[in-house]
Amino acid sequence: MNASAISAAPEAVGRALSQHRRDVRGSLFRVVLLGSLLVAIGILVTLMVDIVARSLPVWGDRGVVDLISTEISADPARAGIWQAFYGSLILMVFTAAIAFPLGIGAAIYLEEYARDTRTTRIINANIRNLAGVPSIVYGLLGLAIFVKLLGGLTGPSVEGRSIISGGLTLGILVLPIVIITTAEALRAVPSSIREGAIGVGATPWQTIRHHVLPIAAPGIFTGTILSLGRAFGEAAPLLLVGGITTFFSTGDAGFIEVLQGRFSAMPVLVFSWARLPQAEFKALTAALIVIMLIVLLLINATAIYLRNRFEKGVTS
């Protein structure tokens, strides 16, 4: 059909407008995309179902609370995950205490104060590279510095293989991620807001404090809390800096002694239990993984909750 053949007669226009051309490539592309999605979801669902199914024997006679509150033991019938759960919890708090202030501070400096020089760009590129460094490398770093070099401070009675060493290592592990996500959140604040504040005579600090940070806060919280999720799942660096999975007492030691004492963590316990021969431990491992997934979901839910809360604070 060429242009001169176009007719203005209603029936001709109607026929022309209602003929459906078949967009074969477009449909094919769409099917491929949908396929990718289904495969991805399928793998996830398979994993979940498999893990939950394997953990079923445990839930028959023990609940989540029972498992969490029972101490580690070599006897599968009496084994719990208390030290690992508790250890992971303290590690998270420690990691957050190290990585959040340092990372957010560094990001604010890089984004808001540092001049855009060659050095700044090299630093930025390196931070991005650091975020991709395998976690075992951070484990080696932690072993060399916090365990060997500073062992006298981090854990005098356990040769440095303490929660402090583990927490510092995880803190450094997530530091680049915290810096990157915070910097992205800061970069997303429209420059018109900064100009508005600077324009009425605010100092850079007042501008950051009253306008930039409140607007960036939801993004900063989401990013930093999700980075905690990463730290929560790491086993390799903790194995290197001395996470253990045999019985030890968390008894009545004081806070500092606990921090300087030996520790376990949930991913380390997964690693250890998965290698045990007894079938009961296979089920226990699966149950432990289910509990880890629940904790991760809770961490992510917290991030979403905080984001919504702060976003509401900004617009109203």
Added chain:
Amino acid sequence: MTIPDPRPETRRFEVGHSASIGASKSAEPVFDIDDLSVTYGDFRAVEGITLDIQPSEITAFIGPSGCGKTTVLRCFNRMNDLIESASVEGSIRYHGVNLYGPRIDPVEVRRRMGMVFQKPNPFPKSIYDNIAFGPRVAGHKGNLDDLVEESLTRAALWDEVSGKLAEPALALSGGQQQRLCIARAIATSPDVVLMDEPCSALDPIATLKIEELMLELKKDYTIVIVTHNMQQAARVSDRTAFFTVDVRAEGVRTGRLVEFDDTGVIFTNPREQSTEDYITGRFG
């Protein structure tokens, strides 16, 4: 070095855009700009600007895109400091004080100059907090509520928002947001109000309101406005500076000032052919 507070003095100059001709006036200018050039890195944005801004007048900067009018405006309150690569040559004297002198604090400079931007940029906070922020950071001592009301009244917005000061500023219409930004700019009781195409994002009715507001405000403030809208310059300004952009062979574009005179002269009897061509719509 501190900048002398000019506010009491400005009252000496009553509204006077009478018969004086040419770019120089007898009264002491608010800004005295001499051979100003601005460079971003290797790129020279404007070159050799010489003009003066008189108190209680509206001075309009017009010209085609890329001619550097906004760049010059942003030198007045040192907003160009935010762009790292920017460097300024020549001098801008504000009541005789060199704004780019070594001991000048740009924050103090900006407290004396309100700025209104091209797109309304209220803070994502309440209407009240938008106005109160400037006075707060400046350490305002008096009654903030009164100041907020006064600023909104002067910006002709009070009647529309008096009952909803706690509501988010972003819920206002575009024109209201821009008037809010004007109220925010005058809340710190500045000497000068700088406006960078304040109506380019607004509809004609909102534009008209802002223009009426400008005429009202010039009783108390010296106003400099950058505009793409020649009718707007003709309607509101006392004096007009026409900028143009020279494109050199390598594609380098540098802005310069072509003509600066009373608005009536620029629009009816310009000295330069290029001014007339621009005014009559033959280029630009």
